[in-house]
Amino acid sequence: MNQRKLHPTTIAIRTQTEQTAQREHSTPLFLTSSFTFETAESMRAAFTDETDDNIYSRYNNPTVDEFVSKMVLLEKCEAGFAVASGMAAVFSSFMALMKTGDHIICCRSMFGGTNTVVTKFLNKFGIAHTMVETTDLSNWDEAVRPNTKMLYLETPTNPQLEIIDLEAAGAFCKKHNIIYNVDNCFATPILQTPVDYGADLVIHSATKWLDGQGRVLGGIITGRKDLIHEIYLFCRNSGPALSPFNAWVLSKSLETLDVRIHRHCENALKVAKTFENHPKISWVKYPFLPSHPQYEIAFKQMKAGGGIVCFELKGGIKSGSKFMDALEILSLTPNLGDSRSIVSHPASTTHGKLTEEERNAVGITPGLIRISVGLEHVDDIIWDIEQALEKC
Numbered sequence: 001m002n003q004r005k006l007h008p009t010t011i012a013i014r015t016q017t018e019q020t021a022q023r024e025h026s027t028p029l030f031l032t033s034s035f036t037f038e039t040a041e042s043m044r045a046a047f048t049d050e051t052d053d054n055i056y057s058r059y060n061n062p063t064v065d066e067f068v069s070k071m072v073l074l075e076k077c078e079a080g081f082a083v084a085s086g087m088a089a090v091f092s093s094f095m096a097l098m099k100t101g102d103h104i105i106c107c108r109s110m111f112g113g114t115n116t117v118v119t120k121f122l123n124k125f126g127i128a129h130t131m132v133e134t135t136d137l138s139n140w141d142e143a144v145r146p147n148t149k150m151l152y153l154e155t156p157t158n159p160q161l162e163i164i165d166l167e168a169a170g171a172f173c174k175k176h177n178i179i180y181n182v183d184n185c186f187a188t189p190i191l192q193t194p195v196d197y198g199a200d201l202v203i204h205s206a207t208k209w210l211d212g213q214g215r216v217l218g219g220i221i222t223g224r225k226d227l228i229h230e231i232y233l234f235c236r237n238s239g240p241a242l243s244p245f246n247a248w249v250l251s252k253s254l255e256t257l258d259v260r261i262h263r264h265c266e267n268a269l270k271v272a273k274t275f276e277n278h279p280k281i282s283w284v285k286y287p288f289l290p291s292h293p294q295y296e297i298a299f300k301q302m303k304a305g306g307g308i309v310c311f312e313l314k315g316g317i318k319s320g321s322k323f324m325d326a327l328e329i330l331s332l333t334p335n336l337g338d339s340r341s342i343v344s345h346p347a348s349t350t351h352g353k354l355t356e357e358e359r360n361a362v363g364i365t366p367g368l369i370r371i372s373v374g375l376e377h378v379d380d381i382i383w384d385i386e387q388a389l390e391k392c
């Protein structure tokens, strides 16, 4: 046993808080806001950072630490810190590592909340940004300024499923000596580990695939030890701590991540292939379909195509709402990465208040349907989409 180099999945499944005197097999849940000390001296030492003792659950908690350890292993990183949501992870990574006068480069296509933070809030603190074309790296060099501190990107992007070449982006960051920060939410560490391409930080909304059952909100940042320490100090004092209960749920969810993700991908590929030539659909986008514009990059850096499939319904907004209303199994809910399949039609829902022009600028076409393919039997998922298509 000692000689064997275990697979990361095995280590992640078997990583757990030290057993208590109760000899439990499953992991305990430490619902406590603070921890006691035997002596004044040990309490003093803990506060002066001379030990990594448990102090107060805003700083750390054994149940939260277990979730962090598993993610650090899966993402092949040196350290990590867990927070209350994906947006808390994104925001903390910005606030801890940038200051007034700095500049950040982001890919044009990103999660809506991240886009709002970058465009509406960072400038309040004097942090400028430049958005670059997601899939064309040829003019990224022009975006670099002497004060550029960070590159922030997502791949695959939400909801357009564009793929960014992680290796090329890594070389770009190295050349310009900037922090390479990747939101790995859509791929999960099962499909790609950005650290392999030089990423300094990897961010997740744990709310999505990591939980995988739509139960809790959570977020995590893993990465280089020195950067995580800065993020830890920021979070310890500003307070976006992950609840131990949510961490306990997430830690359990991670034990099935590998099996779940592979089944999601298998189902998603079948859905994508089934509807690729459907008469009511103008195009289907899925990273592992050869028709995807960045198929080769996806194939190079991902183990499978992920659980999200997008397609464009002929007939625009009206067809989109009819399709949504006709579904019998798939849920209409603003989430993704669940065992239950979820559908969204941004043009008539989340982006319904924008003008067509504004929607086009963020890549939301009128008939765009995004499906987060779940773990139901794939034939039932396909049946539901098929019968809804007939009605629109």
Ligand SMILES: *Cc1c(COP(=O)(O)O)cnc(C)c1O
Binding pocket: 085, 086, 087, 088, 111, 113, 114, 154, 158, 183, 185, 186, 204, 205, 206, 207, 208, 217, 218, 219
């Ligand atoms: C959902 C999501 C987030 C934000 O996560 P929350 O947990 O909802 O705060 C960030 N990035 C991506 C890609 C997401 O899909």
